[in-house]
Amino acid sequence: MRRIWAEGNERVDRTGIGTRSVFGATLRFDLADGAMPLITTKRVYWKTATRELLWFLTGETNIRPLVLQGVKIWNEWPHARYVRETGEDLSLDAFVERIAEDEVFAQNWGDLGPVYGKQWVDWPTYLYRKDGTYEQGPGINQVADLVESLRTNPGSRRHILEGWNVAELDRMALPPCHKTYQFHVADGKLNGLLYQRSCDVALGLPFNLWSAALLQRMLAQQADLEPGEFVWMGGDTHLYLNHAHLIEEQLAREPQGHPRLEIMRRPATIFDYRIEDFEVRNYTPHGAIKAPVAV
Template sequence: MENAPVPHPEQQYLDLMQRIWSTGDERVDRTGIGTRSIFGTQLRFDLAGGAMPLLTTKRVYWKTATREMLWFLTGETNIRPLVLQGVKIWNEWPHARYVQETGEDIALDDFVQRIAEDEGFAARWGDLGPVYGKQWVDWPTYRYRKDGLFEAGEGINQVAEVVQSLKASPGSRRHIIEGWNVAELDRMALPPCHKTYQFHVAGEGADARLNCLLYQRSCDVALGLPFNLWSAALLTRMMAQQTGLKPGELVWMGGDTHLYLNHEHLIEEQLAREPNGTPTLGIVRKPETIFDYKIEDFVVHDYAPQAPIKAPVAV
């Protein structure tokens, strides 16, 4: 009896999309658009040999996702550095806030142009609050003073601490980067969706592998998840290189895992496509720290995706 063919790794993503669209509970959501949603999902990807969860059934702009990850690692929370690199994925949130607070009906492209050209305007209107990177590399702390008041203490660099703990205590169960700072959620343009990263070392010596589990509380499967999978795998690869470990497995877990009702054309078109090819990621140098990577350090091989499929972002 012949062995059954091994499914393409991307098929699990397509199966998840099909399951949500076919059986998901229709819900009224924060954006007012409406979703079909299921709760509690999991995908697993082997990162050995440079493999990456880079979708082939539509083009995923991996350089954009990489630039965003590098931006997170700077601790920056203003969109201007992204805008100057042509990265558009965070533009809608500050634009919506500007329109709401000023009443000026400025087009998104014009708003973004002002962010790029006017540093003062960007400082006032381009900040997202203490989102992702701020929590990752500068989690706020407070000290109790003798007069009974509190003052800000030194921030905690969770990313640096995890790199160090992976080297010093690989068997620890505390290799965690957390973005869900309850005290600061109301100051964030968008509370973190990909909120908790936990790393795990399997094996010993030269064969030790670094696994990563990402828990995502809320997931837009059509637009967000392709970026989230790439970014989590990228962070795992960077962590593995910095700690002298081999890439292991990425385990992705979703809470509210949904598709927006106005993404029907994207969903149906993508589900009609077949995944093909096995793209890989090469990292051309090992920087001194995990905070020193540049976009030029990453090269993707054998990526021949099908055409992109556009759909509106829900804000």
């Protein structure tokens, strides 16, 4: 964060807000003994990030299940679409309340398109006929296939989970930022790597680090492996210019504590974890710092 704010290239971005950006950043974390990349210089709502990850694993793309759990991180995108397409000046809070209370309204306006979870567990396939026509085939569950390959072929170089489906990008509320995961087994440990094409360091990165490391921990448990190293790689790694107050406040703080994650049980499959299965200890962060999300 300090490097980007001091040395980053100032650019006009898609949102019109403006950023300072560097390209090709790398972070590395050892996940041994329950350690997690859970930032302590501000409070990270790790349960919110965990609920989002569990939502991805269901393949769901409508925000209503998140809204009903009090998770707000995807609300702005469907709200912006609603206002744009209807012309109704409905506040974000009122929109979210309608999503929660009206299932039909949620079906019409709460969907994000084929974002992360859809690609992870139901990547579309197509069956082509000789006459050039085609029909949709059975979806590919990349996550289930990944668990199976880790168990049965640990030396493979194809332990990959991909979200960047070029054919469906224009149907997504937001193309995947954390797009490519790769895993590597060595000495009984599962190492993980996440490549993120675009990263909002102030707001997004704390969630991204937690979620990716948590997914790696879950995969390791399901494959009877110990968690090893987690590597994060960022393409366009940026800070928004309107986040100056957050950045300066956070950089003035000193990290404190050594949070640890314990997974309380091993469910039958990776799709059966619940929020109650995760317990974080020794997390004593500084207070939260609020800042607007760029849509």
